[in-house]
Amino acid sequence: MHLLGDLIQWIIRVVGDLGYPGIFIMMLLESSFFPFPSEVVMIPAGYLAYRGEMSMVAAIAMGIAGSLAGALVNYYLAVWLGRPFLERYGRYLFLPPEKLHRVERFFRDHGEISTFVGRLITVVRQYISFPAGLARMPLSHFLLYTGLGAGLWVAVLAAIGYVAAGNETLIRNYSREATVALLALCVTLVTAYVLRHRRRARRAAR
Secondary structure, three states: OOOOHHHHHHHHHHHHHHOHHHHHHHHHHHHOOOOOOOHHHHHHHHHHHHOOOOOHHHHHHHHHHHHHHHHHHHHHHHHHHHHHHHHHHHHHHOOOHHHHHHHHHHHHHHHHHHHHHHOOOOOHHHHOHHHHHHOOOOHHHHHHHHHHHHHHHHHHHHHHHHHHOOOHHHHHHHHHHHHHHHHHHHHHHHHHHHHHHHHHHHHHHO
16 A cells, blocks of 8 residues: 555555664654654554554654653753853854853743643754753753653654554645644643743732
């Protein structure tokens, strides 16, 4: 059965051959500094679960574990290398020291919501771990909010693969609808967070 072209057929074979470790490794790479679409991993994994060749729960668990591992790679790269590098070369990347300090201060104040929402946005999800590492976000908080965001994203993709059952048109439609729904969720969460933060600031000012 044709599923999203030759590339996805190849991914399905790789996931099928490597099994759960394959999901872990590819999601680790997707979540670190070798980004490629997580859709090409988790949607085929959901499809294999539909065919009875994988456990849906185990596939999602390995997807989350791989996402967390990749996020930790970026987090610790930022912890160990990020600040010295940016302090020396940041001005050439339009990130002079004063702007770097503002980024760190913002993430210290709003790191949890930024991490969770960032994991639901394409492209951002691969790099949201860097500011978390630069700001030395507490590791327990980083893992919690990364896991929540990654878990929601991975579960949605696997569900699309399962429900679409290999139908390319349904996969495209469901993926588009899921992207819109998650963006709406992000806007709602950020709006609620901002309003709550402003109310707290007004109370503190009084």
